Amino acid sequence: MRYEEFTIEGRNAVLEAFRSGKTIDRLFILDGCQDGPIQSILREAKKQDSIIHFVKKERLSQMSETGKHQGVVAYIAAYEYSExxxxxxxxxxxxxxxxxxxxxxxxxxxxxxxxxxxxxxxxxxxxxxxxxxxxxxxxxxxxxxxxxxxxxxxxxxxxxxxxxxxxxxxxxxxxxxxxxxxxxxxxxxxxxxxxxxxxxxxxxxxxxxxxxxxxxxxxxxxxxxxxxxxxxxxxxxxxxxxxxxx
Missing domain, CATH: 3.40.1280.10 (SPOUT methyltransferase, trefoil knot domain)
Known part of the structure; x- marks a missing residue:
């Protein structure tokens, strides 16, 4: 399933989305990628209890609209959830x-x-x-x-x-x-x-x-x-x- 309107990609964009309080439903990370920026994104994802998927490069390339995903793609909720x-x-x-x-x-x-x-x-x-x-x-x-x-x-x-x-x-x-x-x-x-x-x-x-x-x-x-x-x-x-x- 692809939800183009609410797909964000690239390390800075995804990190900023987390830090600004956006609800990330699903996070897709390039399998084996463990550098500093990715670790920061994973820390934020765990705080928010987002669902994390480690995937192959081909999968990320399929999801990516810009071709510049830098090993990370996120699906953002179109609406905020309630309590x-x-x-x-x-x-x-x-x-x-x-x-x-x-x-x-x-x-x-x-x-x-x-x-x-x-x-x-x-x-x-x-x-x-x-x-x-x-x-x-x-x-x-x-x-x-x-x-x-x-x-x-x-x-x-x-x-x-x-x-x-x-x-x-x-x-x-x-x-x-x-x-x-x-x-x-x-x-x-x-x-x-x-x-x-x-x-x-x-x-x-x-x-x-x-x-x-x-x-x-x-x-x-x-x-x-x-x-x-x-x-x-x-x-x-x-x-x-x-x-x-x-």
Whole structure:
């Protein structure tokens, strides 16, 4: 995947991006390169807990737009990430029970953007994504969100299961969409709730699923067995909207 608008390359440019507080989602360094400037960049990356990839020269050359990458290319977030507290603050300001969307390794940026858009329209107070094996806030995501990214906070966390445990302590119940569950129309989904939506191919991971309080089945009448991740999220979100209005 290439996100040209937010690719930066060259040692000084990348170091300055870190030092100015920009969020670097992924850092690519030439394998075996260990000189002083690269060490400085790695120190900054570790402080920010950026994901670091050591790659061959050919890979960097493919990513590079200028041909002057000097052994380092970085993908910068198109938008700043929020904190969990921001999500609770929005719910409190609106006088509503928290409504959160958790995404387990959604890798398609168009899906992520569509989910943020639907989350906003359904009244969710925030979206949580994992740091690894998932799309970040790239230009494609921002565009697909149709402006919703300006209003719905997106929080990036290192460990989804740990985050779920923290949220449970704050009274959140979790429901995941999975064909093994009970039909969603039979469930009581009122109160503080988090929807968990899984990866486009594999669904919700085992550990994440085990930490859910409910497993909701979306009725399927057709000849194929699954919905697109963003559509599944929309269907489940609007059942929560319906129950909150009744």
């Amino acid at each position: 969990l507290e921001d999500v609770f603050k929005i719910a409190e300001e609106k006088g509503e029970a928290p409504f959160i969307v958790l995404l387990d390794n959604i890798e398609d940026p168009h899906n992520l953007g569509a989910i943020i858009r639907t989350a906003n329209l359904a009244g969710a107070h925030g979206v949580i994504i994992p740091k690894r094996r998932a799309a970040g806030l790239t230009a494609t995501v921002v565009k697909a969100s149709a402006g919703a990214i300006n209003y719905t906070p997106v929080v990036k966390v290192t460990n989804l299961v740990k985050t779920m445990e923290e949220l449970k302590e704050r009274g959140i119940w979790f429901v995941c969409a999975d064909m093994s569950g009970e039909v969603m129309y039979k469930m009581d989904l009122k109160g503080p709730i988090g929807i968990v939506i899984g990866n486009e191919g594999e669904g919700v991971g085992r550990l994440v699923k085990e930490n859910c309080d409910f497993v909701a089945k979306i009725p399927m009448k057709g000849d194929i067995d699954s919905l697109n991740a963003s559509v599944a999220m929309g269907v489940l979100a609007y059942e929560i909207v319906r129950q909150r209005m009744s």
